[in-house]
Amino acid sequence: MHVTMIFPGIALPGFDSFMKKPTIDANFIDHGLASLSAAAKAAGHSVDLIDLRMLRDWTHFREEVRRRTTKVWALTSWSLHYPDVVRAIRILKEEKEDAIVILGGVHATIKTSQVMANRLIDHIITQEGEISFVKLLGALAERKQPDRLIVGEGPALDEIPWVDRDLFDMSGELATPMVPGMPTPFVTTNAGRGCPFKCNFCQPAERAVFGNRVKMRSQENVIGELQYLKERFKFNSWMAHDDLFFINHRWSREFCVQYKAAGFTEPYICQMRADLMCRYPDVVKQMAESGLAWAMIGFESGSQRILDLFEKETTVEENLKAAAICKEYGIKVWANIMFGAPTETRAEVMETVRMVWKIKPDHLSSSYFTPTPGSGMAEEVERKGLTMVDPFNGSNRTPNEAKMKDTDYEWLTKAIALAYDGGSEERLIALGQLPMQSQETLCASH
Ligand code: SF4
Structure with a gap:
């Protein structure tokens, strides 16, 4: 057929x-x-x-x-x-x-x-x-x-075939590294499915798709596919496209051993969590030695209350330490930061800006909190009538659209700009003292 x-x-x-x-x-x-x-x-x-x-x-x-x-x-x-x-x-x-x-x-x-x-x-x-x-x-x-x-x-x-690399025109992916500077040709693969954590801006959607158990391919299976991709596309860098690649320290240790044993030195990028990096800095070191060039870390916030609100199960201290571990082992930091969480105060946003300044990420990826369909937090803000996102049209996480009522996006945009340009404490304090927009103004502008 x-x-x-x-x-x-x-x-x-x-x-x-x-x-x-x-x-x-x-x-x-x-x-x-x-x-x-x-x-x-x-x-x-x-x-x-x-x-x-x-x-x-x-x-x-x-x-x-x-x-x-x-x-x-x-x-x-x-x-x-x-x-x-x-x-x-x-x-x-x-x-x-x-x-x-x-x-x-x-x-x-x-x-x-x-x-x-x-x-x-x-x-x-x-x-x-x-x-x-x-x-x-x-x-x-x-x-x-x-x-x-x-x-x-x-x-x-391990029992299903590797993804079909003839379905899509591969030339786009081969020429588009996840971050500029990673050498091309570039490829992506997935080592597993699922995530055991419960960040409520994401879960339970992830579990709904992949079930409660995390499944990892065997290291041999992943290495075998990378060898095939090397032979076919001559890639010079790659991405583990998993929602979370470093989940199991034993799996990761063995992967590093097999990656090196197979003769690979190509740099790679993957998603990691700050708490696991702090718990297993030796594995992070081993990954760096095997070729991990970039860690994409969901730091999310510099406010402990917001991290707890998101059920992130990480601390601000771990965020800072994970970034320091990356610096120590020569891993570049891609920082995922979320602004505009429900109930987030200006002071909490300013804490996040200060955290970004301390981390000094090699790449800052900021987004507005978006009530993602299927997530616990989306249900909560819908129940409270806080969301401005059309359930049919609005799952875009990029920071250029208003997502939530009661959020001053114009002020938030200025705070994000300070996070990006390094700013100064004086400018941040001055920003914090700007008058709040009234709800009428907010409604008129969005
Ligand atoms: S945000 Fe990342 S770590 Fe958290 S539940 Fe989703 S995939 Fe897991």
Whole structure:
């Protein structure tokens, strides 16, 4: 059976962005779709892709649909992408009345009832898709009547094929390192799925998709894929694209041993947590010696109250110490910082700015707190009527849109600018003394 996959990832980069914008959103492959494609091909199906980022506009998409004879179409969707997915499916059904549309991914898992309400979607696969997607294709090929809602079976990660690197045009990812300066060609891979922590701006969405148990591929499996990628793409740096790569210190120690034993010296970047880095500085050192060049750390806030509010289970002290550990071992720091948490005071924002100054990150990635669908904090702010985010349209975490009522975004923008430019204590104190905007002014400006 042939299936056409659709990657809807234009929410941030827009149409016609692939290889035209230098951002990861415009160029990275989607591992979820690429993994489903690999599983489908291994079962004897054929797969092609429409990547919206490579098209001019929706008319171009309509033309791409029209010129295909495909019967079965498969889409994935983060919440961020769902409005575009809905539009794509509408066009698809206008052009191909008998098209069978399958939707999976994060949004289908955490907002299942919203997705079920769209009668243009024929089958919905929640959670992990590799096993269930292949079974569904088999059932459709045999003209059976599979269920509309299918709860995906979680695969053993070493038993599924490596993601299909022929589905997406790899040239975008190869030319787009996660941070400028990492040598190209650049590739991404995932070593595992899931996260045991409970940060409530993220969980329980992560657990809803991947379950309660963290699954890691074996080190041999990951190294084997890296060897394949080295041979095929001659990469010079790479990213462990896991939501959290350093979870298990034993796994990480053995990975470093095997990475070096395989002759790799290529630098890599990954997500880490400050508390684990402080608990296992020797593992961080070992990772640095193996090639870890950049640590992306979710410091989030310089206020302990806000860290506790987020159930981050880290301390401000650990944040500072983790950054110092990175400096000691020559690892560059990518600092993820969140501004505009619910109930966050100006004094707490100023503490965060001061923490950023102390950390002196090599890259500062700031975002506004966004009530991400499926997260505990999103439910809480929705219940309290604090969110300004449209549940259908608004999962963009970048700091250029207002997200919450009662937040003075103009003031916050100035505070973030001080965090970026180093600022001075005098300027920060002066900023803290600016008059608060009245709620009427806030409503008028946003
Ligand atoms: S924010 Fe990161 S560490 Fe926290 S639960 Fe999510 S993936 Fe895990």
